[in-house]
Amino acid sequence: MINICILKICSLLNKMLKKKRNKICLVSFPDFSDNCMGVFNYIIKENLTQYEIVWLVNDLFIPDKISELQLSFKVKVVKKNSLLGLFNYMTSKYIFYTHTPFNGIENLKKQIVINLWHGMPLKNIGYLDNKDEKNIPHFTYTIATSYEFQNVISKVFGVSKSKVLITGLPRNDEINKFKNILAKLKINGEIYNKKILWMPTFRKSVMAEVRNDGKHKNRKLPLLSNEELEEFNKYLRDNNDLLVIKLHPMDYLKKEDFSKLSNIKIVTNCDFKNIGEQLYSLFQEFDAFITDYSSVYFDFMLLNKPIGFVMDDLKEYSSSRGFVFEDIYDWIPGPIIKDVSELKTYIKNVNNDIDDFKDIREKVNDKTNSYSNFNNTKRLFNELGL
Numbered sequence: 416m417i418n419i420c421i422l423k424i425c426s427l428l429n430k431m432l433k434k435k436r437n438k439i440c441l442v443s444f445p446d447f448s449d450n451c452m453g454v455f456n457y458i459i460k461e462n463l464t465q466y467e468i469v470w471l472v473n474d475l476f477i478p479d480k481i482s483e484l485q486l487s488f489k490v491k492v493v494k495k496n497s498l499l500g501l502f503n504y505m506t507s508k509y510i511f512y513t514h515t516p517f518n519g520i521e522n523l524k525k526q527i528v529i530n531l532w533h534g535m536p537l538k539n540i541g542y543l544d545n546k547d548e549k550n551i552p553h554f555t556y557t558i559a560t561s562y563e564f565q566n567v568i569s570k571v572f573g574v575s576k577s578k579v580l581i582t583g584l585p586r587n588d589e590i591n592k593f594k595n596i597l598a599k600l601k602i603n604g605e606i607y608n609k610k611i612l613w614m615p616t617f618r619k620s621v622m623a624e625v626r627n628d629g630k631h632k633n634r635k636l637p638l639l640s641n642e643e644l645e646e647f648n649k650y651l652r653d654n655n656d657l658l659v660i661k662l663h664p665m666d667y668l669k670k671e672d673f674s675k676l677s678n679i680k681i682v683t684n685c686d687f688k689n690i691g692e693q694l695y696s697l698f699q700e701f702d703a704f705i706t707d708y709s710s711v712y713f714d715f716m717l718l719n720k721p722i723g724f725v726m727d728d729l730k731e732y733s734s735s736r737g738f739v740f741e742d743i744y745d746w747i748p749g750p751i752i753k754d755v756s757e758l759k760t761y762i763k764n765v766n767n768d769i770d771d772f773k774d775i776r777e778k779v780n781d782k783t784n785s786y787s788n789f790n791n792t793k794r795l796f797n798e799l800g801l
Contacts, residue, residue: 425520429505434525438467440507442495444514445664445684446472447481450531450558452693453585454511457792463801464488469503471495471516478691509801515552523555527799530554530572531585534710535564535783537746538616539737541571548573558582558795560713561785567739580798583784583791586695587714591789596697597659599690602680604700607657609765612701614661615725616709636660637707638727643755644679650759651678654766659701661694663709703765705752708732712749716780717787721770722749723761729753746783748776 439458443451447470458466467489470481477492484490493500495516504510504517510526513533521528530552538544541551551572558580559565565579572578597604604610615637639647651658657678662670664684673681687694695714698704703721706712712722724747726732733743740746749772752758764771780787786794 422519425501425505425517426522429520429522430525432502432505434508435467435506436508437465438469438503438507439509439511440469440471440504442471442504442510442512442514442516444473444533445688446470446474446476447478447688448684448693449513449533450585451511451513453588453792454531454795457585457588457796459484459488467491469493469507471500471504476688478688480691509799512552515554518552519549521553523553526555528554528556529795529799530557532557532568534584535560535713536567536571536739537710537713537743538708538732539739542573543571543739544736554578556580556799558584560584561783563782571739580795581785582794582798583786584714585792585795586693587717588789588791589693590695590698590714590717592696593699594692594696595700596690596692597700599692600680600682600686602657602659604657606655607678608655609702609762610657610659610700611703611705611762611765612659612661612698613705613725614663614709614711615707616663638725638752638755638758641674645674645676647755647758648676648679651762654762656762656766703761705758705761708736708738713783716748716776717784717789719773719776719780721761721765721772722776723752723758724749725752725758727753746779748772748779 441451441455443449455468458468464487468491470490470492472492472495475492475494481490481492493503501517501520504520508526510521510528511531512529513531515530556578557568557572557574559568560583561581565576565581568579569576597610636644657680659680659682661682670681670683684694698715698718701720703723704712704715705723705725707725712724715722729751750757750761752761
């Protein structure tokens, strides 16, 4: 009851407060990341100094890159869950978020609220995941990467297709650029034959909505036990390959759960935050990709490189979470890996430059990524008249 009263008071206050015409509020999870950072980078690159930019963050740790830009751009960083954070949110004309910060407080008559989200979904979210209306974000517009996903996103959030702008994702604007991020992470990628990135989605989450999807093992990756991981490291070492595993920010798995291995490296969002770089800028440095039910493979497809899918719990995940597409197999442009032997076969094919799914991958990419010119934020700003 108290929360409802506070929400109504804040909503009323937001109707009364004047909005600053050139004030942009950015809210991402994790802080300074994903599509919001893509928007921020575009503003900086295009030298749009007329805008006042406010980052609302959970942690007031400010990357050096942001601190340096504060000297030449109107950029400030404010604690999100604070009165000052709420005030800056309410006085911004434009709000971009990946996860809604104050759902129900926004004033869509006076503010332009852009739900950038954090990827095109493969697994069910929003109304398709049986969410209540109170848990569905409110916004003026959201974005999609294709007509196919425009249809999906309109169902997910219960809005008309006219509210879903087909622009591509801002975070992918620099996905094709080599930035030598492995070196910044203190990983010498040059000494390896092939480099593979593995990004498993969470099976058990410990942040936001706590949930269990699919089949999870206590403090272990999908497919591999800790002992099998060490054995797999020997296989990679024999082939002089590098496997980098990026843990999901909502996963209960932590870097400390893993032993230090010669050819397997574990990285987290904190590692990227510490060096002031974005995860998606790392993709160009890898020869192949491994994931499962994460939407990130739709992004990686833009680089047209092999993708493998670890889905040893496909039946369980389909029952507990489900997918936005009726037949998931039509949207999987790579081998489905269900045991360690098949994982080794995938790595072997990568080493031998065997890419049996290239044609299928290109067809799926055509349906899911309408644009591949890496000008997504420019398209979005043009749509918004910014």
